[in-house]
Amino acid sequence: MTPITRRVFLQSGAAAVALGTTGRSLLPAANPRESGESFASYQKRRRKELWSLLGDLPWQHRTEKPKLLKTEKHEGYTLERLVLDLNGIEPVPALLLIPDKRESPAPGLLYMHWHAGMYGLGKEQLLRGVDAQPAYAPVCVEKGLVTLAIDSWCFGERKPAGDGKTGEEDTFKLMLWKGQVLFGMMMFDEFRALEYLASRPEVNPQRVGVLGMSMGATKAWWLAALDPRVHLCMDVCCLTDYADLIKTHALSAHGIYYYVPSLLKHFQTAEINELIVPRPHLSVNGRRDPLTPAPGVEKIRDHLLPLYRQYGRETDCRIELFDSAHVELPEMRKLILEWMDRYLIEKNASVLD
Numbered sequence: 311m312t313p314i315t316r317r318v319f320l321q322s323g324a325a326a327v328a329l330g331t332t333g334r335s336l337l338p339a340a341n342p343r344e345s346g347e348s349f350a351s352y353q354k355r356r357r358k359e360l361w362s363l364l365g366d367l368p369w370q371h372r373t374e375k376p377k378l379l380k381t382e383k384h385e386g387y388t389l390e391r392l393v394l395d396l397n398g399i400e401p402v403p404a405l406l407l408i409p410d411k412r413e414s415p416a417p418g419l420l421y422m423h424w425h426a427g428m429y430g431l432g433k434e435q436l437l438r439g440v441d442a443q444p445a446y447a448p449v450c451v452e453k454g455l456v457t458l459a460i461d462s463w464c465f466g467e468r469k470p471a472g473d474g475k476t477g478e479e480d481t482f483k484l485m486l487w488k489g490q491v492l493f494g495m496m497m498f499d500e501f502r503a504l505e506y507l508a509s510r511p512e513v514n515p516q517r518v519g520v521l522g523m524s525m526g527a528t529k530a531w532w533l534a535a536l537d538p539r540v541h542l543c544m545d546v547c548c549l550t551d552y553a554d555l556i557k558t559h560a561l562s563a564h565g566i567y568y569y570v571p572s573l574l575k576h577f578q579t580a581e582i583n584e585l586i587v588p589r590p591h592l593s594v595n596g597r598r599d600p601l602t603p604a605p606g607v608e609k610i611r612d613h614l615l616p617l618y619r620q621y622g623r624e625t626d627c628r629i630e631l632f633d634s635a636h637v638e639l640p641e642m643r644k645l646i647l648e649w650m651d652r653y654l655i656e657k658n659a660s661v662l663d
Contacts, residue, residue, distance in 0.1 A: 349617075353585050360536060360577065360585070363570055364494025365485070371398030373502065386410050386451045389437075394460065396502035397495065403467040404460040404503070405433050407447060408512055412454035415514040417654040418507045421446060421459040422500065422522030422529045423466075425565050429474025432466020433459040443523050443546065443638040449647065453655055458507040462496050462525075464567070482566045492567045500533050508539060517541055519654050521646070523638060524548050524601070528568065531593070535585035542590045542653040544646055546638050549593040549629065551579045551606025563601045579606070580613035587614065588621035592649045594642040596634035604631055 347355075361367075373395045380391040390406040409416070423435040424443070431440070436459040439445030450457040461468045463481060470477030482492045500520075508515035519542035522530040527548035534543035552574060555561060583591070591614070597604045611629035618627040628649075632639055 349587075349620075353587070356577075356581070357536060357538075357585055360582065363491075363573055363576060364497060365491030365571075366489040367494060367498045368397045368399065373506075376404075376506065377401075387447075394503065394506060396460075396499045396506075400468065402460050402499055402503070403433065404458060405436060406507075406510075407436070407450055407455075407457040407459075409451045409454045409456070412456065412512070413514070414512070416454050416456050416512055417517040417519070418510070418513040418515075419450060419455045419457040419650075419654070420500065420504050420507055420518065420520045420533075421450075421457055422520065422526035422533075423459065423462065424523050424527075425465075425525035425567070427475065429465055429469045429477070432461035432468070434466065435459070442636060444643070446521070449650075453647075453650055455650070455654065456507070456510065456512045458503060460499060460503045462499065462529075463492060479566055486571075491570055493570050496529065496567065497532055497536065500529055501537055504533065504537060504539060515539070517654050519544060519650070522546065524636065525565070525567070527593075531583055531586065531591070534589065534591065535582045538589075540586075540589065542592075542649065543586055544592045544649060546594055546642060546646070547596055547599055547636050548602055549579070549583075549595055549607055549610055550602045551609050553578060554603040554606030554609070558600070558603045560600050560603065580610045583610060583614055584617055587617045588623040588626060590626040590649065590653045591628075592645060593629045594638070594645060595629075595631050596636060596639075597631045598633065598635045601636055607631055 376395065377393040378390060379393060382389040382391070387410055388408045390408065392404045392406060394402040394404050396402045421436045423432050424440070426440070428440070431438070436457065437445055437447045464470060464474065464478040470481065485492050485495065504518065504520070507513055508518055518539065520530040520533055520540050521544045523546035525548070527545035528550070530543055530545040531549065534540040550564070595602045595607050607629060608631070614627050614629065615624060618624045628645070630645070632641060
């Protein structure tokens with residue numbers, strides 16, 4: 311298929327769907343000199359711009375070999391407890407779940423834990439689950455997914471001493487003084503974690519997906535936007551449109567980690583998510599979830615679907631709203647399992663060029 315250009319998209323009838331109520335397109339104004347720019351080139355340029363907003367990142371750090379602390383044998387899988395060297399600043403505790411029954415090489419999954427003020431939980435959410443989301447470890451075992459989960463900054467074994475909320479706020483402030491951004495450092499760790507997962511001999515690097523709920527969901531679609539190596543993005547209950555979050559006076563619903571300086575000068579949520587196109591993207595959200603205002607979810611969906619349609623891949627993007635609050639419903643889980651099967655598990659799972 312001939313690559314679509316921004317001019318083609320803007321001239322298509324579907325472009326009208328991407329216009330907000332003010333009549334301004336969600337897409338930034340095109341420079342006349344860029345009128346013939348392919349959408350792939352546009353994505354590459356904007357991806358660099360998005361990375362540039364995430365503060366001073368330790369790109370110069372060369373990772374060292376992970377430390378294997380413990381190997382646990384469980385029914386149907388082996389669990390490796392690791393310490394990863396991702397950023398050169400502080401070690402990153404991690405879990406690697408390796409199913410006994412799996413393809414060789416097997417599809418991989420990077421699981422990202424939530425926030426919810428549960429600072430001590432971190433990566434263990436993969437194994438334990440929470441009231442709002444049953445554990446995914448059994449799913450990963452059943453489907454033969456080699457799954458990695460790390461403790462994010464300020465969570466799990468990386469939780470600062472004392473009160474978790476104070477620790478997160480202090481980390482955010484100190485990083486700002488140093489020219490760093492907490493969310494940027496979080497995303498850098500996930501980027502390097504994906505790199506490690508894809509490098510494992512058990513894993514097929516062409517079939518690696520990301521999955522998370524809440525904070526984990528936000529990190530999932532950010533990472534998929536930042537890193538084209540992500541083959542499948544699945545996010546639960548946090549596809550938040552920034553403009554609608556402001557409109558509903560719900561900024562306090564998200565932790566301080568969420569806020570990236572100057573982001574709105576460059577991107578709205580839909581413009582980040584368009585960097586995932588045309589890779590498969592499933593997003594399930596609650597219509598009564600204050601963290602994710604429903605009109606904003608619909609706005610993002612209406613922006614992305616025409617882009618997928620231009621690639622002939624409309625069915626590879628599904629953004630749904632359910633009658634729920636901030637919880638993963640069984641109906642949501644059913645969809646997630648279907649997408650795992652379709653894009654990661656099945657032997658004929660499509661891999662984009």
